[in-house]
Amino acid sequence: xxxxxxxxxxxxxxxxxxxxxxxxxxxxxxxxxxxxxxxxxxxxxxxxxxxxxxxxxxxxxxxxxxxxxxxxxxxxxxxxxxxxxxxxxxxxxxxxxxxxxxxxxxxxxxxxxxxxxxxxxxxxxxxxxxxxxxxxxxxxxxxxxxxxxxxxxxxxxxxxxxxxxxxxxxxxxxxxxxxxxxxxxxxxxxxxxxxxxxxxxxxxxxxxxxxxxxxxxxxxxxxxxxxxxxxxxxxxxxxxxxxxxxxxxxxxxxxxxxxxxxxxxxxxxxxxxxxxxxxxxxxxxxxxxxxxxxxxxxxxxxxxxxxxxxxxxxx
Amino acid sequence: xxxxxxxxxxxxxxxxxxxxxxxxxxxxxxxxxxxxxxxxxxxxxxxxxxxxxxxxxxxxxxxxxxxxxxxxxxxxxxxxxxxxxxxxxxxxxxxxxxxxxxxxxxxxxxxxxxxxxxxxxxxxxxxxxxxxxxxxxxxxxxxxxxxxxxxxxxxxxxxxxxxxxxxxxxxxxxxxxxxxxxxxxxxxxxxxxxxxxxxxxxxxxxxxxxxxxxxxxxxxxxxxxxxxxxxxxxxxxxxxxxxxxxxxxxxxxxxxxxxxxxxxxxxxxxxxxxxxxxxxxxxxxxxxxxxxxxxxxxxxxxxxxxxxxxxxxxxxxxxxxxxxxxxxxxxxxxxxxxxxxxxxxxxxxxxxxxxxxxxxxxxxxxxxxxxxxxxxxxxxxxxxxx
Numbered sequence: 001x002x003x004x005x006x007x008x009x010x011x012x013x014x015x016x017x018x019x020x021x022x023x024x025x026x027x028x029x030x031x032x033x034x035x036x037x038x039x040x041x042x043x044x045x046x047x048x049x050x051x052x053x054x055x056x057x058x059x060x061x062x063x064x065x066x067x068x069x070x071x072x073x074x075x076x077x078x079x080x081x082x083x084x085x086x087x088x089x090x091x092x093x094x095x096x097x098x099x100x101x102x103x104x105x106x107x108x109x110x111x112x113x114x115x116x117x118x119x120x121x122x123x124x125x126x127x128x129x130x131x132x133x134x135x136x137x138x139x140x141x142x143x144x145x146x147x148x149x150x151x152x153x154x155x156x157x158x159x160x161x162x163x164x165x166x167x168x169x170x171x172x173x174x175x176x177x178x179x180x181x182x183x184x185x186x187x188x189x190x191x192x193x194x195x196x197x198x199x200x201x202x203x204x205x206x207x208x209x210x211x212x213x214x215x216x217x218x219x220x221x222x223x224x225x226x227x228x229x230x231x232x233x234x235x236x237x238x239x240x241x242x243x244x245x246x247x248x249x250x251x252x253x254x255x256x257x258x259x260x261x262x263x264x265x266x267x268x269x270x271x272x273x274x275x276x277x278x279x280x281x282x283x284x285x286x287x288x289x290x291x292x293x294x295x296x297x298x299x300x301x302x303x304x305x306x307x308x309x310x311x312x313x314x315x
Numbered sequence: 316x317x318x319x320x321x322x323x324x325x326x327x328x329x330x331x332x333x334x335x336x337x338x339x340x341x342x343x344x345x346x347x348x349x350x351x352x353x354x355x356x357x358x359x360x361x362x363x364x365x366x367x368x369x370x371x372x373x374x375x376x377x378x379x380x381x382x383x384x385x386x387x388x389x390x391x392x393x394x395x396x397x398x399x400x401x402x403x404x405x406x407x408x409x410x411x412x413x414x415x416x417x418x419x420x421x422x423x424x425x426x427x428x429x430x431x432x433x434x435x436x437x438x439x440x441x442x443x444x445x446x447x448x449x450x451x452x453x454x455x456x457x458x459x460x461x462x463x464x465x466x467x468x469x470x471x472x473x474x475x476x477x478x479x480x481x482x483x484x485x486x487x488x489x490x491x492x493x494x495x496x497x498x499x500x501x502x503x504x505x506x507x508x509x510x511x512x513x514x515x516x517x518x519x520x521x522x523x524x525x526x527x528x529x530x531x532x533x534x535x536x537x538x539x540x541x542x543x544x545x546x547x548x549x550x551x552x553x554x555x556x557x558x559x560x561x562x563x564x565x566x567x568x569x570x571x572x573x574x575x576x577x578x579x580x581x582x583x584x585x586x587x588x589x590x591x592x593x594x595x596x597x598x599x600x601x602x603x604x605x606x607x608x609x610x611x612x613x614x615x616x617x618x619x620x621x622x623x624x625x626x627x628x629x630x631x632x633x634x635x636x637x638x639x640x641x642x643x644x645x646x647x648x649x650x651x652x653x654x655x656x657x658x659x660x661x662x663x664x665x666x667x668x669x670x671x672x673x674x675x676x677x678x679x680x681x682x683x684x685x686x687x688x689x690x691x692x693x694x695x696x697x698x699x700x701x
Binding site: 073 | 449
């Protein structure tokens with residue numbers, strides 16, 4: 001397996017690009033790319049020639065996360081002003097605006113069926129679940145406070161939730177916190193199940209394996225990428241190779257590889273059989289905030305603090 | 316005028332007519348409840364079965380024509396032939412479930428006393444039942460299925476069309492308890508026609524154009540509408556301009572129909588492109604459509620064809636004449652076979668097909684930006700419309 005660089009767009013945004021996601025193809029158009037940036041805009045790109053389709057404005061602070069509904073028809077963008085905007089991808093018509101308290105909106109992901117949107121709740125130490133048909137808040141999955149601590153105890157803020165991931169069967173949600181713990185919840189019963197230990201620094205990105213609903217990958221500031229058995233609560237392996245914080249991780253649809261982006265400016269391709277990094281792409285000149293595999297495979301995109309977007313072929 | 320067209324001088328055509336009733340939310344909910352009860356009754360009976368859904372057939376085989384006798388309005392309507400949606404046919408099972416899902420959602424919407432657009436309904440259904448709904452077209456078709464099942468209008472189900480049409484010109488509109496809106500002072504985009512039919516029904520309409528002889532309503536393409544509105548054509552030729560921005564929606568047709576009833580002496584003229592699609596748009600305003608056949612017939616108006624017609628083609632420069640596309644020919648064929656299309660329209664259509672060319676109204680700008688206004692004025696004065 002390997003990456004081959006395809007295309008790069010310099011100055012895709014006016015500031016650092018922090019978030020990227022693929023928007024699945026619909027019956028009327030092929031897959032698109034959605035990027036969100038510190039410059040407060042969300043941009044829509046045609047991935048074949050990296051042509052800009054549209055720029056959405058309206059957020060008041062930097063865009064921290066973008067997520068696409070599995071149907072490819074709607075998408076959501078979240079910004080530091082703690083608003084989540086849900087919009088129609090093709091027309092940019094606003095569908096809903098979800099509001100939360102300051103610093104309580106971070107990463108988001110739609111569940112594989114598209115009926116729920118999970119939003120990592122930052123300082124609220126919880127994950128909020130929104131119903132996509134009515135846009136009502138249906139559940140708040142809270143991380144339980146550690147034993148013996150008072151509610152006002154400052155250490156509870158270490159459970160600041162940055163990242164969130166749905167298991168492919170939609171039954172589990174995992175979220176990563178600033179203190180390195182990963183919490184796994186049972187979605188149908190809206191119950192906390194257990195913590196996954198191993199990291200001691202912020203877990204900025206999580207992704208379940210698309211082929212095995214028990215396997216979870218995590219990317220942490222401690223420069224390691226962990227592979228967990230999320231049901232059995234055990235760490236399968238810790239992979240090292242990055243020189244600095246690992247900011248983003250994504251799994252390939254064929255289940256054979258993962259890719260990571262790091263503040264050491266590289267994008268690495270990891271082989272899951274060998275459990276080691278196979279290749280390192282160095283075309284970014286600053287931290288790589290987001291990496292993403294195309295849902296049907298074959299392509300990977302990375303975005304960086306250097307304001308550029310890079311497209312690679314994965315084979 | 317009103318009474319004449321309501322009186323059944325259509326002899327027995329009325330008995331064949333299958334119409335969608337305009338009902339209150341309570342009545343529609345009652346109809347939905349009745350459908351559910353019937354379904355459950357058959358399921359629960361000693362000889363249980365999953366009943367099929369009987370839908371009024373929306374094909375041309377079930378369409379009939381009502382020729383106006385003492386009125387000059389003809390329309391297309393649907394008769395009582397049924398087709399069924401069945402759970403037991405393997406590839407149609409999802410369509411069957413979709414009808415129930417849409418009924419469920421409409422029931423909820425009506426209970427909450429809200430209204431949604433077709434697009435909003437699509438978002439809800441997409442997120443609520445992703446395995447059954449994947450595109451807007453599916454949702455639209457299913458809505459028509461529900462209309463064909465319950466025999467109630469789309470608006471009664473709580474579904475509002477998004478506003479698409481625009482109106483400008485010598486017209487004063489007043490919504491109940493609101494300010495009077497002067498449509499000649501609305502800027503180049505005119506007054507946006509709301510999709511809310513109950514609002515349109517309550518509008519008070521006035522025009523100051525009684526003294527003038529040649530007041531008209533014009534049905535136009537959007538770009539032409541904007542151009543003519545910017546040039547204040549309706550001040551030179553006292554008129555009201557309407558556009559549906561393409562294929563006419565129910566709200567625009569409803570407003571046109573109301574204008575026709577309110578000002579019966581004003582002829583309605585259409586300016587469309589010289590191609591089968593343009594004629595199709597004119598015919599929809601004039602006769603209604605089969606697709607929404609249970610509702611559309613109500614809003615038929617006697618629209619006359621001002622242009623572009625065969626004689627105008629000589630005014631179009633060579634380079635603006637484009638070849639007809641296969642889709643155009645398809646539309647032409649289905650129009651030709653329609654029994655409601657009058658002879659002179661069929662002649663124009665055969666000329667179109669024979670020459671194999673089409674032209675847009677905008678091609679007339681070749682002769683200068685004010686040419687269009689003069690062209691329209693001349694035609695009106697000469698009463699050159701069919």
